[in-house]
Amino acid sequence: MMFTVEEINRDNVLLPGVSLGYKVYNGCGNENLIRAAIEAVNGDDSQGCSGQTLAVLGHSSSGVSDDINTILSSLSVPQLSHLSTCACLSDKTRYPTFFRTVPSDRFQSTALVQLMKYFDWRWVGIVFSYGTYADIATANFVKEAEEEGICIEYRLVYSRVRQEKFDVIVEALRKSSSKVVLMFMSSFYAKSFLLKMEAFNITGKQWVGSESWITQTELASPERKHILQGAMGFALPRASIPGLDEFLLSLKPSDEPQSVIIKALWENFFGCSFSPSNSSTMCTGMEDLQTVSNHYTDVTHFTAENNVYKAVYSVAYALHALLQCQNGLNPTTGKPCVNKDEVQPKLVFEHLKYVNFTTKNGAKVFFDVNGDSVARYDLVNWQMKEDGSVEIITVGQYDDSLTAEKKFNLKKVAKIVWRDNTDEVPRSVCREPCPPGTRKALNKNKPVCCFDCFECPEGTISNQTNSLDCLICPPEFWPNEKRDQCILKPTEYLSYNEVMGALLTGFGVIGVFLSLLISTIFFTHKETPIVRANNSELSFLLLFSLKLCFLCSLTFIGQPTKWSCMLRHTAFSITFVLCISCVLGKTLMVLIAFRATLPGSNVMKWFGPVQQRLSVLSSTLIQVVICILWLTIDPPFPNLNMQYYKDRIILECALGSAVGFWAVLGYIGLLAVLCFIFAFLARKLPDSFNEAKLITFSMLIFCSVWITFIPAYVSSPGKFTVAMEIFAILASSFGLLISIFVPKCYIIIFRPEQNCKKHIMGKIPPRTL
Structure with missing residues (x-):
């Protein structure tokens, strides 16, 4: 403060013709602080100084500043603090004349929340001390943390005198799951707390400190390395003040001969005494401060001193603006000009609101509506050595004047040491984030x-x-x-590539091959009695229709398309009607042939070859008409069935008109039932080779297959519906092929002696089926 006042008084631009003066009060003891405030209010001059006190600088303690401003604000005397950081002092209704060049803890709380958010520390504990500073700062941090989704596992207060509160803190640190501990304490309380913590081996915690103690290297010791290694927090930015280092190191007791404080410091620095003593040498007052090393002589960087520097300059610039005059008016306020003899504390207070300047070391100074200066912090990291000494490394910055996304900046090149001397960022969450899914x-x-x-x-x-x-x-x-x-979703349909599709295709091909083989056998033996006796024309037509039945089963395999859906159902229904019509014709021929052998019967002329062809053709045409109506009104079509299965799509042929589908099936069933009835009636005819028995058995297989097919078709899912339909087609086709034609082939090939008219026309004793 003394250095800055002298620097301003030497300045020919700032406050020309005006010299600043000052009174310095010992900050030890509240009685001196109250005295200073009262003197400022009353203008009492016990020191013989002339002039009125226009502003008060101090105090460093938020609680003391609270007391001082309560007195000063009643007469609008401005107060500027260089270290009182409590956010409560920003309340202009309670502290209307308070300004500060140190950031409010409101900004520190915001910066700490951003730090937690940056490293994703969502689960933290807080240990704080009694007092205005820690109470308000902790409350502000908790409020902002909750808004950002950061939870507080515990919030415990530390007392220097109540052991039970310290025991609660130790127990919480041991049992807590949070890995980050925020320690909001003044340096005085922090020293006491850390001294007690030395005895407890509590590791695995990432300590985060408030600016009041995070740069106090005297707190470091080998016994505290397990606690403070990797500690992190925001500190006031360090700065250089041109000329201050020379000013401090040139100090002599003769500069302030009445100062008891300087004499006491001098005796402490050099181990001498200004009074005769047997235990120490006499101080000459000419000792050189550059020969000793302590906090006073460490003048490489300044923190709190820089805030004092800015506070003195703020008062000077306010006075300078107050004394400006242009055409009888003050350019800042537009009010009548004021000369230096008319300056009042209230006028200085009004002009402090408008100061905006840059100091010689590049610091920009102005105050917001709450009397707070711009908030800038250095993020520092404690990196302790084996001997217990500490190196405090700046690893980032927080600047509240920047945009939201740029306020917090972590240095990319900075190496951060974390808890327990590890390189891994601690993880502190109550519950890991819920992953996708x-x-x-x-x-x-x-x-x-x-x-x-x-x-x-x-x-x-x-x-x-x-x-x-x-x-x-x-x-x-x-x-x-x-x-x-x-x-x-995967699309499902019966494919040729899968096992089921390949097997059904194989059986269909085998059926076609057997039909061709039997046709060949019948054709080569078409003149033999067994072929001629069984109506060779209908037999060949039946074999042809069976080939078509086997082939139409292949249309059900593969990806459904518009044309394949229409083809598979119509081809199947028409070929099967053709097949059953041939069997029905053969059955009727057996019955009519037996009736024709009776005396006086001329039934054969009513059911000759022409009538047989017409019956087959008419029966088939009826099915063709039904299919045409079905395809015209509401034909089958490919459909994506998403209801049956949730996890896949069934690509199927929708029936279109269910009536059309069941009509074609019903017509096939009707013909099959008629054929079965007629064959059953002719089963006991006395011929040695009665085809009615074979037809009866084949129709029994046919009807059994299709009766079983209906519930299986309705209940089968997806591609199994198609497989069931193919199986029914193949099974019934094989039933007809094997039942009707295999016994005849057996006789033709292996029992040629039975392939004669005598054997075929011979009578055999009646036997039950």
Whole structure:
């Protein structure tokens, strides 16, 4: 303060023709502080100084500044503090004349919250001391932390005299799950707390300190290394003040011969005495301060001193603006000019609101509406050595004057040492974030940071961390295994490439081959009695229709298309009607042939070859008409079935008109039932080779297959529906082929002696089926 006043008084630009004076009071003891405030208010001059006190600088303690401003504000005497950081002092209704060149703890709390947020420390503990500074700062931090989603596991107050409170803190540190501990204390309380903590081996905690103690290197010791190694916090920026180092080191007791404080410091620095003493040498007053090393002579950087420097200059610039005059008016306020003899504390207070200047060391100074200066901090990191000494490294900055995204800046090149001398950033959360695929659920009985994570229900996803809701996938999509994204559902249909499709295809090809083989056998033996006796024309037509039946089963395999859907159902229905019509014709031929052998019967002329062809043709045409109506009104079509399975799409042929589908099946069933009845009636005819028995057995197989098919078709899922339909087609076709034609082939090839008219026309005793 003395240096700055002398520097201003030497300045020919700032306050020309005006000299600043000062009175310095010992800050030890409240009675001196009250005395200083009263003298400032009353203008009492016990020291013989002339002039009125226009501003008060100090105090460093927030609590003391509270007391001083309570007195000063009643007469609008401005007060500037260089170290009172309590956010409470920004309340202009209680402290209207208070200004400060140190940042408010409101900004420190904001900076600490940003630090926690940057490293994702969401679960922290707080230990703080009694007093205005720590109480208000802790409350502000808790409020801002909760707004950013940072939870406080515990908030415990430290007392120097109450051991039970310290025991509670130690127990909480041991049992807590949070890895970050914020220590909001003045340096006086911090020293006491750390001294007690030396005896407890509590490790694994990342300590974060307030600016009041985070740069106090005297707190370091080998016994505290397990606590303070890697400690981090925001400190006031260090700065250089041109000329101050020479001023401090040139100090002599003769400069202030009445100062008891300087004499006491001198005796302490050099181990001498100004009074005769047997234990020490006499001080000459000419000793050189540059020969000793202590906090006073460490003049490489200044922190609190820089705030004093700015505070004195703020008063000088306010006075300078107050004394300006242009055309009889003050350019700052527009009010009538004031000469130096008319200066009052209230006028200085008014002009302090408008100061805006840059000091010689580059610091920009101005005050906001709360009397607070711009907030700038250095983020420092404690890096302790083996001997217990500490090196405090600046690893980042916080500047409240910048935009929100640029306020906190971590140096990329800076090496940070963390707790327990590790290089890994501590992780401090009550619960790890809910990963994608889960949703976050708050528990009303726990802090918001101690949430629960639940897996997304079936059919839903969450693609963000800590998602509150799970999203439903679109109909054609389904969640992947992790349920963090929707993927296109796989399309399912009966393919030639899969085992089931390949087997059914193989059986269909075998059926075609057997039909061709039997046709060849019949064709090569078409003149033999067994072929001629069984109506060779209908037999060949039946074999042809069976080939088509086997082939139409192949249309059900493969990806459904518009044309394949229409083809598979119509081809199947028409070929089967053709097949059953041939069997029905053969059955009727057996019955009519038996009737024709009766005396006087001329039934054969009513059911000759022409009538047989017409009956087959007409029966088939009826099915063709039904199919045409079906295809015209509401034909089958390819459909994406998303209802049966949730996780995949069934590509199927929708029936279109269900009436058309069941009509074609019903017509086939009707013909099959008629054929079965007629064959059953002719089963006991006395011929040695009665085809009615074979037809009866084949129709029994046919009807059994299709009766079983109906419930299986309705209940089978997806591609198994198609497989059941193919199986029914193949089974019934094989039933007809084997039952009707294999016995005849057996006789033709292996029993040629039975392939004669005598054997075929021979009578055999009646036997039950």
